[in-house]
Amino acid sequence: MSNTTADSNTTADSKSDEQELGAASSQLSTAPQEEAPGLPALGVIGWFRWFWRQLTSMRVALLLLFLLSLGAIPGSLIPQSGTDETKVADFMQRHDFLGPIYDKLGLFHVYSSVWFSSIYILLFVSLIGCIVPRTWQFVGQLRGRPPGAPRRLTRLPAYTTWRTETEPEQVREAALVLLRKRRFRAHLAGDAVAAEKGYLREVGNLAFHIALIVMLTAFAWGQLYKSEGNKLILEGDGFSNTLTQYDDFKSGTLFDTDDLDPFSFTLKDFKGTYEESGPNRGTPRTYEADVNYSVGAYGKDEKTTIKVNEPLVIGDSKVYLTAHGYAPVITVRDGKGKVVYSQPVALLPLDSNVTSSGAIKVMDGYRNAKGVEEQLGFQAFFLPTYVPGNEIASQFPALDNPVLNLIGYHGDLGVNAGIPQSVYQLDKSHMKVFKDAKGKEVRENLKPGETMTLPNGAGSITYEGTQEWANFQVTRQPASGWALGGAIVAIFGLAGSLFIQRRRVWVRAVRGSDGVTVVELGGLGRSESAKVPEELGDLAGILYDQTSPVSASDTPDPTAVPAEGAEK
Amino acid sequence: MSALATATTLAAATNENLANISNTLIYSAMAVYTLAFFTYIAEWTFGSRSKISRTAAALTAKPAGAAGAAGAKAPEVTVKKAGGTAVLERPKVVVRAAAGARDVPDGPGAHGGDEQGDLYGRIAVSLTVVAFLVEFAGVLARALSVQRAPWGNMYEFNLTFSTTAVGVYLVFLALKKDIRWLGLPLVTSVLLDLGLAVTVLYTASDQLVPALHSYWLYIHVSTAILCGAVFYVGAVATILYLFKDSYENKLASGGKPGTFATSVMERLPASASLDKFSYRVNAAVFPLWTFTIIAGAIWAGDAWGRYWGWDPKETWAFITWVAYATYLHARATAGWKGRKAAYIALIAFACFLFNYYGVNIFVSGKHSYAGV
Numbered sequence: 001m002s003n004t005t006a007d008s009n010t011t012a013d014s015k016s017d018e019q020e021l022g023a024a025s026s027q028l029s030t031a032p033q034e035e036a037p038g039l040p041a042l043g044v045i046g047w048f049r050w051f052w053r054q055l056t057s058m059r060v061a062l063l064l065l066f067l068l069s070l071g072a073i074p075g076s077l078i079p080q081s082g083t084d085e086t087k088v089a090d091f092m093q094r095h096d097f098l099g100p101i102y103d104k105l106g107l108f109h110v111y112s113s114v115w116f117s118s119i120y121i122l123l124f125v126s127l128i129g130c131i132v133p134r135t136w137q138f139v140g141q142l143r144g145r146p147p148g149a150p151r152r153l154t155r156l157p158a159y160t161t162w163r164t165e166t167e168p169e170q171v172r173e174a175a176l177v178l179l180r181k182r183r184f185r186a187h188l189a190g191d192a193v194a195a196e197k198g199y200l201r202e203v204g205n206l207a208f209h210i211a212l213i214v215m216l217t218a219f220a221w222g223q224l225y226k227s228e229g230n231k232l233i234l235e236g237d238g239f240s241n242t243l244t245q246y247d248d249f250k251s252g253t254l255f256d257t258d259d260l261d262p263f264s265f266t267l268k269d270f271k272g273t274y275e276e277s278g279p280n281r282g283t284p285r286t287y288e289a290d291v292n293y294s295v296g297a298y299g300k301d302e303k304t305t306i307k308v309n310e311p312l313v314i315g316d317s318k319v320y321l322t323a324h325g326y327a328p329v330i331t332v333r334d335g336k337g338k339v340v341y342s343q344p345v346a347l348l349p350l351d352s353n354v355t356s357s358g359a360i361k362v363m364d365g366y367r368n369a370k371g372v373e374e375q376l377g378f379q380a381f382f383l384p385t386y387v388p389g390n391e392i393a394s395q396f397p398a399l400d401n402p403v404l405n406l407i408g409y410h411g412d413l414g415v416n417a418g419i420p421q422s423v424y425q426l427d428k429s430h431m432k433v434f435k436d437a438k439g440k441e442v443r444e445n446l447k448p449g450e451t452m453t454l455p456n457g458a459g460s461i462t463y464e465g466t467q468e469w470a471n472f473q474v475t476r477q478p479a480s481g482w483a484l485g486g487a488i489v490a491i492f493g494l495a496g497s498l499f500i501q502r503r504r505v506w507v508r509a510v511r512g513s514d515g516v517t518v519v520e521l522g523g524l525g526r527s528e529s530a531k532v533p534e535e536l537g538d539l540a541g542i543l544y545d546q547t548s549p550v551s552a553s554d555t556p557d558p559t560a561v562p563a564e565g566a567e568k
Numbered sequence: 569m570s571a572l573a574t575a576t577t578l579a580a581a582t583n584e585n586l587a588n589i590s591n592t593l594i595y596s597a598m599a600v601y602t603l604a605f606f607t608y609i610a611e612w613t614f615g616s617r618s619k620i621s622r623t624a625a626a627l628t629a630k631p632a633g634a635a636g637a638a639g640a641k642a643p644e645v646t647v648k649k650a651g652g653t654a655v656l657e658r659p660k661v662v663v664r665a666a667a668g669a670r671d672v673p674d675g676p677g678a679h680g681g682d683e684q685g686d687l688y689g690r691i692a693v694s695l696t697v698v699a700f701l702v703e704f705a706g707v708l709a710r711a712l713s714v715q716r717a718p719w720g721n722m723y724e725f726n727l728t729f730s731t732t733a734v735g736v737y738l739v740f741l742a743l744k745k746d747i748r749w750l751g752l753p754l755v756t757s758v759l760l761d762l763g764l765a766v767t768v769l770y771t772a773s774d775q776l777v778p779a780l781h782s783y784w785l786y787i788h789v790s791t792a793i794l795c796g797a798v799f800y801v802g803a804v805a806t807i808l809y810l811f812k813d814s815y816e817n818k819l820a821s822g823g824k825p826g827t828f829a830t831s832v833m834e835r836l837p838a839s840a841s842l843d844k845f846s847y848r849v850n851a852a853v854f855p856l857w858t859f860t861i862i863a864g865a866i867w868a869g870d871a872w873g874r875y876w877g878w879d880p881k882e883t884w885a886f887i888t889w890v891a892y893a894t895y896l897h898a899r900a901t902a903g904w905k906g907r908k909a910a911y912i913a914l915i916a917f918a919c920f921l922f923n924y925y926g927v928n929i930f931v932s933g934k935h936s937y938a939g940v
């Protein structure tokens with residue numbers, strides 16, 4: 001590695017000056033030196049070396065960072081299958097031409113696409129390729145000593161000088177003591193003291209870049225081993241954390257069912273409160289689910305409350321409250337009055353006032369008036385707060401005036417065909433709607449406790465009352481502790497890297513031709529900063545007070561005006 | 569039941585009162601900002617009477633290269649004659665511009681050394697302080713009326729954002745930083761921001777949906793707003809740097825800029841100072857911006873079950889972060905310092921703005937609480 005940084009290249013100065021300053025500012029940072037993107041040497045190894053050098057140069061790191069931010073954009077504008085599958089399907093339907101092209105380019109899953117992955121993998125290879133040599137270089141700098149003073153301190157960004165009667169050796173000694181007290185690493189080199197401070201900047205910078213690697217690794221680990229499942233639970237019902245109990249379940253590629261934390265819980269009560277008045281009437285104020293849970297096969301029952309921002313944490317798993325709705329309790333009787341169906345039916349909320357819809361499916365046990373086995377289906381439409389005149393939408397999310405609207409069908413539900421069906425929808429292709437004597441379809445609004453009679457002795461359906469349900473999402477994202485740890489280190493590293501200035505100070509004291517000691521101070525920062533001259537002035541002031549003044553007649557040019565900027 | 573209902577109605581009434589007070593205060597603040605705007609204009613106008621041209625002098629008088637050497641040979645100790653006896657002052661530090669950089673003095677500021685201009689400048693700053701206090705009171709009243717932090721929707725965001733930006737400017741002034749030149753562009757954009765807020769974005773006071781109830785929200789959003797305000801100050805300085813740099817380049821290459829450009833540019837700080845200022849400002853908040861994103865991730869972990877899900881708002885926060893990281897890298901990469909890095913800084917700020925306006929308005933995602 002050459003010992004110059006790009007910062008110190010000057011055009012006007014003479015060659016030797018340049019070299020000398022270069023040495024003074026050498027190793028003030030561990031940034032990789034810039035090379036012209038020349039042609040590679042011949043041979044495979046030559047090419048590899050060339051490629052590696054390019055990849056780990058600041059220029060390419062810059063380019064990759066730029067590409068990374070550019071590449072992240074499409075994923076925020078185009079629907080992503082990871083977040084919203086239906087939107088992707090919708091997009092595909094509406095765009096015959098663009099859809100397939102986007103699909104080919106992986107634009108529906110940008111963040112796991114080949115091209116996005118290659119950008120960040122290249123970036124992180126570059127990062128590792130950059131950190132390792134920088135760390136060694138830094139260790140070398142810690143072992144070594146700050147370089148000796150350049151011949152002409154006047155060339156440095158900050159400079160000051162004065163003359164004193166004090167012996168040069170004494171001045172140097174005082175400077176050494178002062179600088180060490182100010183926590184500089186200082187040593188005597190020839191006629192000058194060389195000192196350096198601010199190594200923590202480099203430590204911070206390296207820690208930051210290493211923390212980035214830790215964060216990415218933790219993130220990738222989490223993606224590979226994560227799992228996420230949903231479960232709708234009625235008040236009073238329970239759930240135990242096994243694969244079969246979930247309504248739906250997604251997991252990372254390396255996930256194993258043994259990874260599921262063993263626990264179970266029962267939903268005791270769900271409470272929702274809503275804004276009662278004002279422009280935002282109906283806006284939810286609180287959602288709370290009271291649960292009893294136990295960990296492991298024989299764990300003891302404990303009570304807790306799960307709220308929207310406060311998941312229940314068990315091991316690596318977190319149980320979130322994600323949605324809630326209503327489940328009217330339904331009883332269906334056949335023509336003879338025999339109960340053939342009796343249970344709560346969870347309905348799907350359609351809007352923020354929890355207008356809900358769903359299906360009631362009586363699959364077996366029912367015989368019609370003629371004694372023939374049939375299936376029944378009811379399309380249910382539910383308004384928790386019905387206000388007369390507003391038939392199609394609930395006016396408030398709470399159960400203020402619940403009304404259940406039902407239309408009945410009989411025939412074949414099609415559930416035996418083996419094709420999975422939504423529990424919230426009826427397949428009416430083999431069903432006939434119940435009609436009254438005038439040929440009108442039977443449809444009624446029921447209040448709790450009311451019964452709708454089906455025509456021609458087909459039986460009845462009763463709306464007994466209403467239960468609430470809550471939907472829980474159980475997620476497991478391993479290594480999130482590592483991600484958090486990495487993030488914290490990254491912030492502190494960054495702060496160190498950006499707020500600490502690495503700088504050098506040289507103090508030269510020599511006897512002038514007239515026998516008076518000339519003291520010179522020069523300061524150099526890694527980057528130009530107002531703090532360097534400020535600190536130098538401070539140091540010079542203290543040192544100046546420790547040296548005995550020369551008589552006024554000795555001072556050159558009394559009309560001297562100091563350069564601007566010294567006191568800013 | 570009825571007692572409770574009465575209490576609620578009473579509370580609602582006071583809330584409505586507070587909301588009305590808040591609206592009145594915001595309109596008053598806009599009026600005072602408008603006054604400040606005209607006073608800053610007066611400062612610039614009076615300032616144009618003085619014909620300073622330090623930049624031109626520095627760049628055209630001597631051939632490049634001579635300046636550095638002269639500076640370096642600057643004298644060492646100043647002597648003041650006090651009552652016949654010479655008193656030695658402490659040694660003064662001589663500062664040299666970085667090798668190869670232009671050594672150009674800073675302009676005197678908008679007033680251009682003109683006394684009347686300076687007076688108007690001071691009045692403008694006082695008016696800005698008054699407007700800031702009134703606006704702050706307005707935001708406070710709004711917060712009290714909704715009984716939560718004042719950033720539940722874009723209207724409130726805009727109020728809090730502009731209050732913070734002006735606050736940052738005033739803090740810089742209080743710290744004796746020489747940035748009065750920022751006053752006019754700042755007050756102009758604050759007026760635009762508030763105008764947009766009261767006309768397009770206005771939302772009556774409302775409550776937060778449960779997902780927004782978390783103390784991480786307070787941390788995440790308040791730091792985001794602070795970062796935005798500081799990034800904004802950095803961006804304005806960056807734009808001025810680009811103008812000033814062009815101006816200096818033109819002078820250095822023997823060109824003759826127009827009278828208006830000369831009049832304005834001569835009064836601004838040197839391009840190197842503007843560049844340094846914007847770098848410092850951007851670099852100083854970058855760790856806070858990093859923290860903001862992490863706080864957001866923690867909050868998302870609590871609210872949605874995953875700390876990172878490439879939601880549009882998250883994605884744009886990430887893009888903004890990477891863009892600023894690119895900017896910081898560019899400053900450390902040969903061939904990318906100066907104008908190129910400045911362009912990257914502006915792109916990064918554009919990303920921040922898009923995340924704030926664009927994503928709220930055009931893109932739907934989990935963060936759709938914008939109230940538009």
Ligand code: HEM
Nearest residue numbers: 029031032056057058061126127130212497498893896900
């Ligand atoms: C994930 C990608 C990266 C991010 C987000 C990132 C971010 C940053 C940031 C914010 C800084 C500013 C700190 C400062 O100026 O002191 C910085 C500095 C630095 N980065 Fe990176 N970096 C990344 C990758 C890399 C790579 C691949 C390299 C190697 C070529 C690299 C080398 C450096 C160096 C040498 C500095 C210090 C520059 C100086 O001395 O001022 N970084 N990085």
